[in-house]
Amino acid sequence: MSVVALSHxxxxxxxxxxxxxxxxxxxxxxxxxxxxxSGSGKSTILRVIAGLExxxxxxxxxxxxxxxxxxxxxxxxxxxxxMVFQDYALFPHLTADANVAFGLDKxxxxxxxxxALKWLDRVGLxxxxxxxxxxxxxxEQQRVALARAxxxxxxxxxxxEPFSGLDAALRAxxxxxxxxxxxxxxxxxxxxxxxxxxxxxxxxxLAIMKAGKLxxxxxxxxxxxxPASVDAAAALGPVNVxxxxxxxxxxxxxxxxxxxxxxxxxxxxxxxxxxxxLALRPGEGARVLSVRPHGAHDVVRIEAGGVxxxxxxxxxxxxxxxxxxxxxxxxxxxxxxxx
Amino acid sequence: MINAGxxxxxxxxxxxxxxxxxxALATLICAAPALAVLGLALTRADTGAAFGGDLLRDGAxxxxxxxxxxxxxxxxxxxxxxxxxxxxxxxxxxxxxxMLVLPLAAPSYILAYAYASLxxxxxxxxxxxxxxxxxxxxxxxxxxxxxxLAARAAFASQSSCTLEAARTLxxxxxxxxxxxxxxxxxPGIAAGGALAMMEIxxxxxxxxxxxxxxxxxxxxxxxYAHGAPSVALQISAVLLLGAIVFLVLERRARGRASYAGGxxxxxxxxxxxxxxxxxxxxxxxxxxxxxxxxxxxxxWLGRLAILHANVxxxxxxxxxxxxxxxxxxxxxxxxxxxxxxxxxxxxxLGKASLYAAAMGYxxxxxxxxxxxxxxxxxxxxxGWVGGFGANFALIALIWSYAARFASAGVQPIDAGLARLSxxxxxxARTLxxxxxxxxxxxxxxxxxxxxxxxxxILFVEILKELPATLILRPFDFDTLAVKAYAYASxxxxxEAATPALLIFVAGLAPILLLTRGxxxxxxGQRARQ
Numbered sequence: 001m002s003v004v005a006l007s008h009x010x011x012x013x014x015x016x017x018x019x020x021x022x023x024x025x026x027x028x029x030x031x032x033x034x035x036x037x038s039g040s041g042k043s044t045i046l047r048v049i050a051g052l053e054x055x056x057x058x059x060x061x062x063x064x065x066x067x068x069x070x071x072x073x074x075x076x077x078x079x080x081x082x083m084v085f086q087d088y089a090l091f092p093h094l095t096a097d098a099n100v101a102f103g104l105d106k107x108x109x110x111x112x113x114x115x116a117l118k119w120l121d122r123v124g125l126x127x128x129x130x131x132x133x134x135x136x137x138x139x140e141q142q143r144v145a146l147a148r149a150x151x152x153x154x155x156x157x158x159x160x161e162p163f164s165g166l167d168a169a170l171r172a173x174x175x176x177x178x179x180x181x182x183x184x185x186x187x188x189x190x191x192x193x194x195x196x197x198x199x200x201x202x203x204x205x206l207a208i209m210k211a212g213k214l215x216x217x218x219x220x221x222x223x224x225x226x227p228a229s230v231d232a233a234a235a236l237g238p239v240n241v242x243x244x245x246x247x248x249x250x251x252x253x254x255x256x257x258x259x260x261x262x263x264x265x266x267x268x269x270x271x272x273x274x275x276x277x278l279a280l281r282p283g284e285g286a287r288v289l290s291v292r293p294h295g296a297h298d299v300v301r302i303e304a305g306g307v308x309x310x311x312x313x314x315x316x317x318x319x320x321x322x323x324x325x326x327x328x329x330x331x332x333x334x335x336x337x338x339x
Numbered sequence: 340m341i342n343a344g345x346x347x348x349x350x351x352x353x354x355x356x357x358x359x360x361x362x363a364l365a366t367l368i369c370a371a372p373a374l375a376v377l378g379l380a381l382t383r384a385d386t387g388a389a390f391g392g393d394l395l396r397d398g399a400x401x402x403x404x405x406x407x408x409x410x411x412x413x414x415x416x417x418x419x420x421x422x423x424x425x426x427x428x429x430x431x432x433x434x435x436x437x438m439l440v441l442p443l444a445a446p447s448y449i450l451a452y453a454y455a456s457l458x459x460x461x462x463x464x465x466x467x468x469x470x471x472x473x474x475x476x477x478x479x480x481x482x483x484x485x486x487x488l489a490a491r492a493a494f495a496s497q498s499s500c501t502l503e504a505a506r507t508l509x510x511x512x513x514x515x516x517x518x519x520x521x522x523x524x525x526p527g528i529a530a531g532g533a534l535a536m537m538e539i540x541x542x543x544x545x546x547x548x549x550x551x552x553x554x555x556x557x558x559x560x561x562x563y564a565h566g567a568p569s570v571a572l573q574i575s576a577v578l579l580l581g582a583i584v585f586l587v588l589e590r591r592a593r594g595r596a597s598y599a600g601g602x603x604x605x606x607x608x609x610x611x612x613x614x615x616x617x618x619x620x621x622x623x624x625x626x627x628x629x630x631x632x633x634x635x636x637x638x639w640l641g642r643l644a645i646l647h648a649n650v651x652x653x654x655x656x657x658x659x660x661x662x663x664x665x666x667x668x669x670x671x672x673x674x675x676x677x678x679x680x681x682x683x684x685x686x687x688l689g690k691a692s693l694y695a696a697a698m699g700y701x702x703x704x705x706x707x708x709x710x711x712x713x714x715x716x717x718x719x720x721x722g723w724v725g726g727f728g729a730n731f732a733l734i735a736l737i738w739s740y741a742a743r744f745a746s747a748g749v750q751p752i753d754a755g756l757a758r759l760s761x762x763x764x765x766x767a768r769t770l771x772x773x774x775x776x777x778x779x780x781x782x783x784x785x786x787x788x789x790x791x792x793x794x795x796i797l798f799v800e801i802l803k804e805l806p807a808t809l810i811l812r813p814f815d816f817d818t819l820a821v822k823a824y825a826y827a828s829x830x831x832x833x834e835a836a837t838p839a840l841l842i843f844v845a846g847l848a849p850i851l852l853l854t855r856g857x858x859x860x861x862x863g864q865r866a867r868q
Binding site (some may be wrong): 050051052075077078080081082083085087089091093094102103108130133148149152154158244 | 452758760762765766767768769770771772773780781784785841
């Protein structure tokens with residue numbers, strides 16, 4: 001198990017900057033989630049770490065070993081980095097246990113079979129060892145792919161949207177099971193997702209990407225509570241944004257003021273307020289446009305001064321046609337709008 | 340060759356160069372005979388004797404008339420049968436669906452020999468199958484499956500939603516057929532018709548047997564009867580240019596056929612239930628081409644072969660055929676694999692090799708053989724080779740097969756390559772597998788079924804090939820096709836039955852392989868991966 005470190009990595013395809021000066025460290029035996037929309041470069045990070053792509057600038061290391069630098073790409077097969085692909089990429093002509101055994105060719109035949117079976121057992125698929133990939137369900141395929149990637153005891157494992165093809169109920173279950181396996185094996189993990197909930201649930205550390213750039217890196221709680229930008233805040237949940245001028249160390253939105261003590265008075269600023277940081281109670285101040293159920297919460301669209309925001313409040317909170325709005329400071333941020 | 344590692348590897352210059360080199364070589368191998376024909380026909384046109392013009396004119400008239408008569412019949416049979424089994428429901432529909440391709444097993448000359456023996460003394464046919472209309476009949480019943488397959492694919496790829504949309508817009512079932520289904524299938528029918536007509540133009544054996552003058556038989560006459568190679572080359576060039584025109588037409592039609600697949604929602608195609616009378620008519624209509632194109636000639640040849648088994652006469656040619664077809668198939672397979680990989684990997688040259696292979700496939704066997712001889716002549720003029728010995732003849736023959744049939748192997752191999760995804764290669768690499776292990780454990784096993792299918796198809800195509808084999812074979816080297824031809828030319832049709840039957844039966848193997856996949860033409864019926 002080792003630290004995976006990228007320093008100042010750049011990678012462009014035909015003029016598009018997939019990775020733009022990204023420096024990032026995946027700590028040993030922890031799970032680092034790479035969160036971002038599609039096209040943000042997060043999958044490219046996995047591909048350069050696996051050596052499936054070269055880097056145009058910068059370096060990639062595992063521990064002390066230099067893996068990638070411009071003009072020098074250690075072959076994928078010699079990196080000992082496991083990967084679970086988005087479509088799992090199970091070998092269609094091999095059974096589940098043969099898939100898992102594929103990376104174990106250094107072992108004797110008996111050891112290989114035993115290890116493969118042990119790993120299938122570990123992901124709860126011992127009884128499906130003889131099944132071919134097309135005979136497995138999506139969730140089972142994902143587990144075989146995870147077992148296959150972990151079986152050769154890689155120095156790090158890369159997961160590319162491993163839960164994206166699965167329905168919601170299965171997704172949560174598999175996410176927990178995967179996390180348990182990763183923690184048990186203390187594998188350094190980089191995990192790509194576009195789903196904030198996946199990232200917050202599974203990650204020890206979080207790296208938020210957009211358009212090839214790293215927006216923020218840190219512990220999930222810290223990233224949630226202290227976003228570095230509007231985009232970083234929006235990556236972890238719905239936010240309401242209002243652009244205005246700083247006056248008396250705050251931005252006055254139609255729903256209340258947001259502190260901006262770190263910005264000079266008179267400068268242009270963006271206030272970002274998490275939907276769940278809006279408290280509504282009966283009163284005056286904003287008009288209720290609609291109330292929609294969202295699991296344990298309701299999504300309420302409110303309007304004031306021609307601006308519409310969304311609030312996420314406990315379900316079935318009784319509301320009138322108008323409400324009083326309170327912005328809770330813990331979920332309200334302000335950023336300079338000039339940068 | 341079939342290494343997805345090569346396909347999916349990160350760009351490294353020496354690998355691209357390797358693939359480009361292979362692609363260039365493959366292009367050259369496929370295109371050289373055809374280019375030699377065109378080049379020499381243009382540069383050495385001076386010796387064309389007076390008879391050359393007449394021969395060319397008569398041959399062109401003969402070929403075009405046969406293409407119209409035989410091809411028209413094939414389009415009629417093929418399109419109507421495809422419509423019946425695709426859009427109607429009647430007893431036996433499912434059986435007809437695959438049996439209708441059976442006539443593809445027999446080359447036209449084998450059908451011609453079968454019908455000649457049917458109408459010969461001791462035959463049972465009340466109507467003689469001979470002359471121009473005999474040939475047209477043999478082409479129509481033997482080649483309609485080209486139209487049938489293309490039209491059936493076109494009908495089958497039409498979404499039921501399109502047809503139902505037409506009905507919600509107020510069109511009656513009959514109108515739906517004329518105004519939606521048929522126009523959507525028309526490019527497919529045209530492509531199939533072009534293929535059938537190319538086969539007619541390429542045929543030598545049947546036209547020769549019925550005593551007709553076509554461009555193909557004119558090449559032989561100029562070469563053997565008149566000893567005028569330059570005339571043979573000129574006629575070959577005309578035939579080749581015609582074939583290329585048809586190839587382009589076929590490709591265009593096939594390109595347009597893809598607009599039929601506009602809808603992305605698939606449901607089982609609703610078939611119209613035919614009433615008993617119409618069902619009986621449909622059964623008769625579908626039975627006739629199967630009987631005339633496959634069952635009747637097969638049964639008759641079988642009967643003659645049993646009555647007149649000349650095993651010892653055929654044993655030698657049989658072995659020769661096995662060796663030649665085996666060697667030719669392996670060579671062609673390697674070439675086809677190189678082209679398939681190059682087409683996926685090296686953009687420009689890969690395309691070029693595909694076109695060269697398509698041109699070779701379109702060119703009649705006689706033309707390719709003329710090209711091989713012309714190349715040999717050039718090499719001898721340059722002093723590179725001496726006489727045209729037996730070994731040299733075999734090399735020229737196998738080269739001709741490879742140039743002629745590589746295209747037939749590319750498609751199944753490409754289908755196999757398509758199953759090798761970059762993801763599989765990448766995942767094997769993350770599991771520590773180097774290039775050889777990836778090739779042996781991933782690429783080869785996954786592509787193997789497609790390679791085997793391609794090898795079988797090529798083996799049978801080469802086994803059936805007649806004109807190139809006739810021209811290029813070493814002296815006294817008889818294959819089954821040559822033996823059948825020689826007996827039939829001597830009017831010894833009883834003796835011709837055994838080699839003809841063997842060719843027919845061998846031809847059935849890839850047909851049965853093909854029919855296994857026929858129901859999978861509709862996207863909705865494909866098994867989920």
